[in-house]
Amino acid sequence: MKLLIDAGNTRIKWALVDETAATLGAWLASGAVMHADAARLGGDWQAALSALPGRSVHGVLAANVAGAGVRDNLERMLAAVPGLSALTIEWFASVPERAGLRNGYRNPGQLGCDRFAAAIGAHALAPGRPIIVANCGTATTIDAVTADGIFLGGMILPGLGLMATSLARNTAQLPQIAQDAALPAGFADNTDDAILSGCLAAQAGAIERAFTLHGASECIISGGAAPYIAHTLALPHRHIENIVMIGLHATARSA
Numbered sequence: 312m313k314l315l316i317d318a319g320n321t322r323i324k325w326a327l328v329d330e331t332a333a334t335l336g337a338w339l340a341s342g343a344v345m346h347a348d349a350a351r352l353g354g355d356w357q358a359a360l361s362a363l364p365g366r367s368v369h370g371v372l373a374a375n376v377a378g379a380g381v382r383d384n385l386e387r388m389l390a391a392v393p394g395l396s397a398l399t400i401e402w403f404a405s406v407p408e409r410a411g412l413r414n415g416y417r418n419p420g421q422l423g424c425d426r427f428a429a430a431i432g433a434h435a436l437a438p439g440r441p442i443i444v445a446n447c448g449t450a451t452t453i454d455a456v457t458a459d460g461i462f463l464g465g466m467i468l469p470g471l472g473l474m475a476t477s478l479a480r481n482t483a484q485l486p487q488i489a490q491d492a493a494l495p496a497g498f499a500d501n502t503d504d505a506i507l508s509g510c511l512a513a514q515a516g517a518i519e520r521a522f523t524l525h526g527a528s529e530c531i532i533s534g535g536a537a538p539y540i541a542h543t544l545a546l547p548h549r550h551i552e553n554i555v556m557i558g559l560h561a562t563a564r565s566a
């Protein structure tokens with residue numbers, strides 16, 4: 312069994328998986344915490360391990376785009392959990408080639424490792440098809456993968472939440488959007504809805520534009536904001552809860 316970790320800019324997500332299992336994403340346990348609650352992780356892992364008696368973790372694979380402080384903190388927490396303390400984390404990195412995917416970034420190491428993992432996951436889910444993979448988290452990334460597994464490159468946008476709040480903070484008359492607001496599409500007749508409609512159109516429009524540009528036949532949408540953006544997309548798509556984690560699973564399986 313392996314512990315997979317996806318540390319994004321807003322949340323840390325994790326999953327325990329049997330890397331020999333045939334089905335990608337068949338987690339034995341999983342969870343997510345905001346960075347402010349990261350201290351909970353040790354206890355969460357310990358509880359998950361207790362619920363899986365007779366099984367042991369023999370590897371940790373982690374993708375981190377949240378910086379060195381988060382990396383050090385994860386290493387410290389792991390060292391304090393019985394059953395995990397003897398393990399060293401393998402830090403997943405953007406390299407020129409891994410798990411059947413070629414990294415076409417001009418400087419392969421500059422590519423966010425979450426994007427490389429997401430591309431590996433997308434190609435593993437839809438091999439032989441040109442794919443657009445949109446990961447809608449703190450930032451939204453929209454990346455192109457060829458049918459034969461080349462990461463061509465992509466687009467980076469502010470995420471849905473960042474877009475909406477930057478507008479709210481930088482204009483005198485625009486209010487903050489309620490977290491639980493119903494999400495409108497099209498031409499809104501009030502300010503709150505007009506902001507949301509505009510930000511949703513920007514996100515969905517960029518994904519649709521990338522899909523056409525790439526001549527894609529598969530669109531995968533993932534991340535915390537995906538449930539909001541997906542239903543405004545005017546193209547066939549697959550909603551995958553965490554495509555980064557799927558990519559880490561595919562990588563662990565290929566090792």
Ligand SMILES: Nc1ncnc2c1ncn2[C@@H]1O[C@H](COP(=O)(O)OP(=O)(O)OP(=O)(O)O)[C@@H](O)[C@H]1O
Pocket residue numbers: 318319320321322323447448449450470471472473489490491492534535536537539
């Ligand atoms: N209720 C909501 N209404 C609008 N946007 C939301 C809502 N909940 C989450 N979001 C947006 O979803 C995005 C990220 O949410 P979340 O933290 O769940 O994603 P994530 O994929 O874990 O991000 P990361 O991997 O960058 O940490 C942000 O843009 C956030 O503002």
Ligand SMILES: CC(C)(CO)[C@@H](O)C(=O)NCCC(=O)O
Pocket residue numbers: 319320376421422423424425426448450452467
């Ligand atoms: C774009 C984000 C923030 C998305 O999480 C991350 O992938 C990142 O920090 N990337 C580095 C820059 C790049 O991918 O070109």
Ligand SMILES: [K+]
Pocket residue numbers: 319425446447448449534
């Ligand atoms: K993300």
